[in-house]
Amino acid sequence: MQYRSFGRTGWNVSEISFGAWQLGGQWGAVDDEQSIGTLLSAYEQGINFVDTAELYGAGHSEQVVGESLRRWSGDRVYVATKIQPTVWPNATEDDPAMTGRYPQWHLRHGVELALSRLGVDRIDLLQLHCWLGDGVNNLEWLETLNALRVEGKIDKIGVSIRDYRPDEGVDIAALGLVDSIQVIFNLFEQRPVDRLFPAGARSNTAFIDRVAFDSGALSGQWTPHTYAGWEPGSQQHEMFRGDRFTDTLERVEALKTLCAPYYPTLAEAAIRYTLSSPEVSTVIAGMRSRSNVARNVSYSDGAPFPTELLDQLAEHRWPRNYYA
Numbered sequence: 186m187q188y189r190s191f192g193r194t195g196w197n198v199s200e201i202s203f204g205a206w207q208l209g210g211q212w213g214a215v216d217d218e219q220s221i222g223t224l225l226s227a228y229e230q231g232i233n234f235v236d237t238a239e240l241y242g243a244g245h246s247e248q249v250v251g252e253s254l255r256r257w258s259g260d261r262v263y264v265a266t267k268i269q270p271t272v273w274p275n276a277t278e279d280d281p282a283m284t285g286r287y288p289q290w291h292l293r294h295g296v297e298l299a300l301s302r303l304g305v306d307r308i309d310l311l312q313l314h315c316w317l318g319d320g321v322n323n324l325e326w327l328e329t330l331n332a333l334r335v336e337g338k339i340d341k342i343g344v345s346i347r348d349y350r351p352d353e354g355v356d357i358a359a360l361g362l363v364d365s366i367q368v369i370f371n372l373f374e375q376r377p378v379d380r381l382f383p384a385g386a387r388s389n390t391a392f393i394d395r396v397a398f399d400s401g402a403l404s405g406q407w408t409p410h411t412y413a414g415w416e417p418g419s420q421q422h423e424m425f426r427g428d429r430f431t432d433t434l435e436r437v438e439a440l441k442t443l444c445a446p447y448y449p450t451l452a453e454a455a456i457r458y459t460l461s462s463p464e465v466s467t468v469i470a471g472m473r474s475r476s477n478v479a480r481n482v483s484y485s486d487g488a489p490f491p492t493e494l495l496d497q498l499a500e501h502r503w504p505r506n507y508y509a
């Protein structure tokens with residue numbers, strides 16, 4: 186496992202880290218003991234960063250992550266969690282106002298709940314689950330989080346950018362107001378390299394890359410029969426409904442053909458592509474199984490990404506919001 190500096194924080198985090206949404210139960214049934222076993226196996230293999238949230242199974246993912254920490258006696262593991270706004274903006278709304286989304290009472294209450302679900306005295310990284318660009322004009326949220334930092338309830342502060350709107354993070358990245366920014370970046374959604382990453386590089390803000398596998402599509406393991414196997418109502422069943430699944434498979438096949446001369450699997454190309462941007466501090470891969478952990482960890486070996494492949498991949502950009 187290779188480690189990277191986490192912006193200005195002084196932390197060294199594993200390039201591959203653990204996305205714990207799947208452990209909350211919204212991706213299909215979960216067995217908590219199995220989840221804890223997967224987390225411990227990740228820590229044993231050098232993963233030292235976990236991303237969770239209040240939203241993942243109404244706090245269940247945080248509780249499972251907290252239990253894994255109590256059973257772990259090895260090197261330090263950093264845990265990042267997130268607080269939702271009082272009201273989520275509509276996904277189609279272009280410039281929603283920040284006012285009233287993260288009032289002081291809401292953030293304070295949310296932090297207390299997260300501390301108790303995780304079972305820790307201090308949260309390593311507290312992220313706003315839904316960053317709004319207007320937040321740079323109204324800094325009440327940051328004043329509250331800084332006060333919580335002084336009180337010792339949280340350590341570092343981050344924001345998570347709305348799905349498929351990387352440019353909403355450019356201003357906060359340039360200003361360096363927070364320690365980290367979480368964004369979707371993968372073989373389809375390549376736009377963060379255009380404006381967001383350069384802006385964050387200047388302020389040395391850490392980037393957390395989410396959805397490196399495009400929610401599983403870029404694992405390259407789906408077949409035309411995969412959709413039928415998902416539980417109705419589960420996350421992937423909802424996201425890839427209708428023509429979305431077959432449209433995605435078509436694009437995935439083209440990427441497989443392009444990447445095959447370089448990498449044995451598309452999953453490997455997908456992870457190595459995200460690691461090719463030096464601004465990315467860590468890639469939070471969503472994982473439930475020990476085998477996926479072992480596979481993803483094996484892709485972190487410091488090998489450079491072929492520049493000719495990078496050039497050809499630019500033609501495969503395909504940003505679209507299947508969360509909506």
Ligand SMILES: NC(=O)c1ccc[n+]([C@@H]2O[C@H](COP(=O)([O-])OP(=O)(O)OC[C@H]3O[C@@H](n4cnc5c(N)ncnc54)[C@H](OP(=O)(O)O)[C@@H]3O)[C@@H](O)[C@H]2O)c1
Nearest residue numbers: 204205206345395396397398399400401404471472473474
């Ligand atoms: N707004 C936000 O802040 C936000 C939104 C979305 C996600 N996130 C965070 O980002 C994390 C990652 O996003 P995501 O989980 O939605 O998408 P993702 O990482 O792109 O995809 C996760 C899927 O990929 C599969 N997978 C992982 N490694 C694999 C491998 N080596 N080979 C084959 N399949 C593999 C997993 O399968 P199994 O489940 O079978 O292991 C899972 O179904 C989440 O867990 C969460 O922590 C944050």
